[in-house]
Amino acid sequence: xxxxxxxxxxxxxxxxxxxxxxxxxxxxxxxxxxxxxxxxxxxxxxxxxxxxxxxxxxxxxxxxxxxxxxxxxxxxxxxxxxxxxxxxxxxxxxxxxxxxxxxxxxxxxxxxxxxxxxxxxxxxxxxxxxxxxxxxxxxxxxxxxxxxxxxxxxxxxxxxxxxxxxxxxxxxxxxxxxxxxxxxxxxxxxxxxxxxxxxxxxxxxxxxxxxxxxxxxxxxxxxxxxxxxxxxxxxxxxxxxxxxxxxxxxxxxxxxxxxx
Numbered sequence: 220x221x222x223x224x225x226x227x228x229x230x231x232x233x234x235x236x237x238x239x240x241x242x243x244x245x246x247x248x249x250x251x252x253x254x255x256x257x258x259x260x261x262x263x264x265x266x267x268x269x270x271x272x273x274x275x276x277x278x279x280x281x282x283x284x285x286x287x288x289x290x291x292x293x294x295x296x297x298x299x300x301x302x303x304x305x306x307x308x309x310x311x312x313x314x315x316x317x318x319x320x321x322x323x324x325x326x327x328x329x330x331x332x333x334x335x336x337x338x339x340x341x342x343x344x345x346x347x348x349x350x351x352x353x354x355x356x357x358x359x360x361x362x363x364x365x366x367x368x369x370x371x372x373x374x375x376x377x378x379x380x381x382x383x384x385x386x387x388x389x390x391x392x393x394x395x396x397x398x399x400x401x402x403x404x405x406x407x408x409x410x411x412x413x414x415x416x417x418x419x420x421x422x423x424x425x426x427x428x429x430x431x432x433x434x435x436x437x438x439x440x441x442x443x444x445x446x447x448x449x450x451x452x453x454x455x456x457x458x459x460x461x462x463x464x465x466x467x468x469x470x471x472x473x474x475x476x477x478x479x
Contacts, residue, residue: 229349229351233278234278237453240360244364247348250465259336268340271465271468272340275347297338301338304334306324309327311326354378355375358374384422
């Protein structure tokens with residue numbers, strides 16, 4: 220993910236962009252906690268949460284292709300947690316292959332579907348927060364909520380220097396390609412380990428130089444921004460509306476089985 224693209228999206232001028240980052244962070248955390256606490260089955264109980272997060276993304280005027288594309292990039296990591304559940308959890312057998320000793324159980328399948336749905340909804344909610352909030356303000360909101368200074372600093376460096384590491388990797392790859400014209404692919408695969416080692420050494424050297432330069436300029440690990448955060452009337456209205464919709468979505472999701 221190119222952080223310049225994320226910064227461009229976060230610098231938008233929608234109603235959501237103008238909200239205080241602390242309000243958006245608290246709302247996102249509550250939303251994700253509610254999503255995780257919901258029972259996994261039936262999947263229809265997640266409809267209100269999906270509609271809520273899609274409405275929030277639409278209000279922020281975020282590009283759907285970009286948001287959905289980044290969601291699909293992260294989804295395989297969620298799928299790893301759910302792919303084995305239908306074969307290992309449950310007692311109600313839906314399908315079996317006796318010769319191989321493999322079976323699919325209803326309870327495990329329900330858990331897997333629930334994990335995938337919860338993962339997609341949580342990723343969309345997190346994307347809404349990150350893509351509509353400048354990262355410095357988001358880190359400041361995390362510090363306001365009590366996040367450790369070291370954790371916030373590491374996240375900030377990770378966000379800022381991922382592109383630098385990618386550029387270093389591209390330079391090393393171009394250098395290898397220039398020095399091995401026409402070599403077979405097997406030889407190149409054997410040199411990958413050395414290339415990764417050199418990239419790590421160059422990254423550590425660059426990190427030490429950057430750290431010395433920041434310390435020389437007075438860096439102490441705290442996040443500082445030019446414009447202080449202000450909790451205004453629009454943030455109170457947002458919290459009031461969010462509480463109403465949040466409570467309605469929770470009630471509908473919990474009572475879904477009783478209605479349907």
